Amino acid sequence: MKIGIAGLGGLGSNVAMMLVRSGINNLVLVDFDIVVESNLNRQIYFIEHIGKKKTYACSDILKKIDPNLKPELHDVRLTENNISEVFKGCDIICEALDSAESKAMLVDTVLTKMPETYVVSGTGISGFGSPNTIITEHRFNKLYVCGDGTSETDDMHGPRVIICAGHQANLILRLIYGMEDEKIEN
Amino acid sequence: MIVNGKRIEISIETSLKDFLLSSGYDPSRVAVELNGKISPRKTFEEVILKNTDSMEIVSFVGGG
Secondary structure (H helix, E strand, O other), rough: OOEEEEOOOHHHHHHHHHHHHHOOOEEEOOOOEEEEEHHHOOOOHHHHHHOHEEEEEEEHHHHHHOOOOOEEEEOOOOOOOOHHHHHHOOOOOOOEOOOOHHHHHHHHHHHHHOOOEEEEEEOOOOOOOOOHEEEEEEEEEEEEEEEOOOOOOOOOOOOHHHHHHHHHHHHHHHHHOOOOOOOOOO | EEOOEEEEEOOOOOOOOHHHHHOOOOOHEEEEOOOOOOHHHHOOOOOEOOOOOEEEEEEOOOOO
């Protein structure tokens, strides 16, 4: 199974780390950004990674967990024109992008151009609200959505972001191990 | 038609894009599955909805 991670921020970097700790080693990591200090409250990076590309920093940490890991890195901004090439061969894509428009664009493009690929999206994770509103839903044939679906502020903190990343990683592992045969009724 | 599990009535000749806008959705922040198949965003304007349709709309908010 080949797993793509679209965005290596609070959701994507934590999902990638949990997957590698679970023995998943065929990863495509995508982000155009660099690590900044304000990322450190919720993303897996260390002080030494500030100013480095997130693709490099994430790969650097993951290789400390699994030295044999050879993740495919793409330091690009995802668009509808490059998504099917960047994620070529991926069975599952973790959508962990920042803006609502990018999330919708990625989901639309993957489900349209890569009809065999699952998307596991994360949306609605900001603030310190109840952690119990963060859920996993099977919304389309090939689309699962994790999060509370509504909270949207710049107020991003570790706990709820990482809870959502846990939902996404858990679902990806369920898909890999064939535990998601039946649609979850909403 | 059925939208996100709820039955609603639509007037004839409603395009998917008009339906989204009149229901308060921002078409650039949603993904739509119509009768079990993804409706590509490029087609929102040309897709005409029917009362027999079943539609799922996922609306995204920012933050990752």
